[in-house]
Amino acid sequence: MSEASNRDAAGSQPRNGRHGRVTVRDLTVGYRERVAVEAVSGVFVAGSLTAIVGANGAGKTTLLHAIAGLIAPRHGSIEITGAEVPADLAYLPQSDSIDRDFPISVLEFTALGGWARIGVLGRVPMELRLHAMSALQAVGLDDLAGRMLGELSVGQFRRALFARVIVQDAAIVLLDEPFAGVDAATSDELLRLMQHWHGEGRTVMVALHDLDQVLAIFPATLLLARKVIAWGETVTALTPEKLLEAGLAALPGTRARSRPAMPSSR
Amino acid sequence: MSLWSILVVPFAEYAFMRTALVACIALAVASGPLGTLLLLRRMGLFGNVLSHAVMPGAAIGFALAGSALAVLSIGGLITGLAMVLFMMIGTRFGEQREDVSLAAFYTASIGVGVLVVSLRGTNVDLMHVLLGTVLAIDVPALVLIVTIASIVVASLAFIFRPLAIQSFDPAFLRATGGSDIAYRAIFLVLIVLDLVAGFQALGTLLAGVPLLLPPAAARCWARRIGPLVGLSIGFGIVAGYAGLLASYHLNVPSGPAIACAAALIYAASTLVPASRILMTALKATRPI
Numbered sequence: 001m002s003e004a005s006n007r008d009a010a011g012s013q014p015r016n017g018r019h020g021r022v023t024v025r026d027l028t029v030g031y032r033e034r035v036a037v038e039a040v041s042g043v044f045v046a047g048s049l050t051a052i053v054g055a056n057g058a059g060k061t062t063l064l065h066a067i068a069g070l071i072a073p074r075h076g077s078i079e080i081t082g083a084e085v086p087a088d089l090a091y092l093p094q095s096d097s098i099d100r101d102f103p104i105s106v107l108e109f110t111a112l113g114g115w116a117r118i119g120v121l122g123r124v125p126m127e128l129r130l131h132a133m134s135a136l137q138a139v140g141l142d143d144l145a146g147r148m149l150g151e152l153s154v155g156q157f158r159r160a161l162f163a164r165v166i167v168q169d170a171a172i173v174l175l176d177e178p179f180a181g182v183d184a185a186t187s188d189e190l191l192r193l194m195q196h197w198h199g200e201g202r203t204v205m206v207a208l209h210d211l212d213q214v215l216a217i218f219p220a221t222l223l224l225a226r227k228v229i230a231w232g233e234t235v236t237a238l239t240p241e242k243l244l245e246a247g248l249a250a251l252p253g254t255r256a257r258s259r260p261a262m263p264s265s266r
Numbered sequence: 267m268s269l270w271s272i273l274v275v276p277f278a279e280y281a282f283m284r285t286a287l288v289a290c291i292a293l294a295v296a297s298g299p300l301g302t303l304l305l306l307r308r309m310g311l312f313g314n315v316l317s318h319a320v321m322p323g324a325a326i327g328f329a330l331a332g333s334a335l336a337v338l339s340i341g342g343l344i345t346g347l348a349m350v351l352f353m354m355i356g357t358r359f360g361e362q363r364e365d366v367s368l369a370a371f372y373t374a375s376i377g378v379g380v381l382v383v384s385l386r387g388t389n390v391d392l393m394h395v396l397l398g399t400v401l402a403i404d405v406p407a408l409v410l411i412v413t414i415a416s417i418v419v420a421s422l423a424f425i426f427r428p429l430a431i432q433s434f435d436p437a438f439l440r441a442t443g444g445s446d447i448a449y450r451a452i453f454l455v456l457i458v459l460d461l462v463a464g465f466q467a468l469g470t471l472l473a474g475v476p477l478l479l480p481p482a483a484a485r486c487w488a489r490r491i492g493p494l495v496g497l498s499i500g501f502g503i504v505a506g507y508a509g510l511l512a513s514y515h516l517n518v519p520s521g522p523a524i525a526c527a528a529a530l531i532y533a534a535s536t537l538v539p540a541s542r543i544l545m546t547a548l549k550a551t552r553p554i
Contacts, residue, residue, distance in 0.1 A: 068437075068441045069441065070437055070440050086442055087442075087443065093435075093437050093438070098438075099433070102430075102435075103489050104491070105490075148489060
């Protein structure tokens with residue numbers, strides 16, 4: 001995948017040049033009796049790239065769901081300015097939330113990223129098809145455009161999800177564990193793509209587990225254990241004490257680094 | 267007896283056969299795409315449960331007004347919609363697991379339905395409600411069936427895309443601004459409408475047949491949505507035609523004959539993937 005094809009596919013900045021800022025105030029979200037996220041307050045500034053880190057069950061997915069409008073807050077509010085939701089918000093779910101047996105081709109799946117713009121009726125316009133095709137090119141999946149979604153490997157499917165986000169062309173991008181279960185090469189390429197979105201001025205939030213990746217790439221980090229443990233610059237947020245407090249005993253840097261730090265795509 | 271006299275003459279000579287065939291075609295055209303989506307949503311059994319939910323309403327309609335079709339249909343529509351409401355509230359707030367409450371509701375539906383029909387009617391009436399009277403469909407009934415089928419097809423044409431997205435990635439639909447509840451409700455209402463139309467012909471026990479068997483058979487042959495829908499419609503029409511012919515020549519009840527024809531098509535279709543697997547296995551074991 002070349003840097004040039006990346007740029008072609010994603011354009012130079014979000015549609016309409018919007019810059020989304022997400023302000024969370026005293027947010028509490030839960031399911032039935034269980035409170036998953038409690039009293040979270042803070043700001044994802046426009047154009048920021050934030051890692052959302054925490055142990056399993058810390059509320060990362062719930063927080064993303066709340067921002068994406070998939071679950072209503074029990075208390076508090078989420079305010080999005082500078083971008084029009086839902087059109088300007090793209091959410092990449094964990095893979096297991098999608099029924100991959102559905103009979104749809106990779107190209108069709110990718111083009112669905114634009115369905116909100118073409119609406120309920122109407123054929124898929126050629127322009128959207130081309131957009132989807134170049135998005136698939138950007139994630140290195142153009143050879144498999146005609147394949148069925150169910151035939152893709154885990155890593156390929158993740159690439160397809162990224163391609164759909166490219167087509168959505170949103171100012172705010174939420175990624176829920178986008179690198180889980182994929183090999184290092186795929187994860188590196190997708191990381192680069194994500195950094196590219198950051199470089200275009202999109203507001204990007206990523207729930208993930210790999211602290212090495214977080215330290216190497218993400219300028220800002222939200223450390224979550226139902227409540228906010230730390231939220232700010234990554235180096236100040238991920239101190240050993242705070243990681244312990246968040247229930248993440250494994251300290252960064254103690255594991256062998258699997259890959260060199262990523263060059264910025266800017 | 268020539269092929270012509272076997273395959274065509276029954277329909278050429280008898281108006282009730284033609285009416286029944288038109289009804290079957292209308293049902294197949296509406297049920298093909300609807301049933302395809304139903305199966306893709308992994309809601310096949312739920313469709314069957316809903317078809318039984320039409321029963322108590324139709325039975326109450328029968329108890330009130332005899333076999334007046336309009337009353338039966340309205341009754342069936344009401345209890346079918348009540349079931350949809352019950353189900354949507356249940357999945358949202360319920361503590362009970364969905365399959366448990368569905369199983370309870372559906373056995374209760376049949377029990378209540380049979381009881382109510384028996385209070386007023388004969389065993390023949392009961393058979394009509396349970397198994398339908400496709401050969402007794404008159405013009406008003408046909409108009410009702412065709413109207414319902416048209417409503418279903420037109421609605422689907424309008425909202426097929428979001429319904430398809432919802433089938434496999436509901437979170438994406440909601441995140442992009444589609445209303446989960448609205449589309450689900452519309453889809454379930456279309457199912458109930460289709461079942462009300464189907465119950466005229468096939469009775470409450472078999473109303474789910476056009477919705478379930480042809481799409482299930484189509485899945486053995488095709489993998490893409492377009493062919494799936496097309497084949498479902500085709501199989502539905504063939505099953506209706508073959509069932510009516512069998513009913514005519516062999517003097518068997520028409521609704522069950524149509525259901526058996528659809529089941530035969532399904533059974534034959536399952537051989538397709540099976541043979542494919544067999545071929546692959548044979549190829550794999552063959553020495554190079």
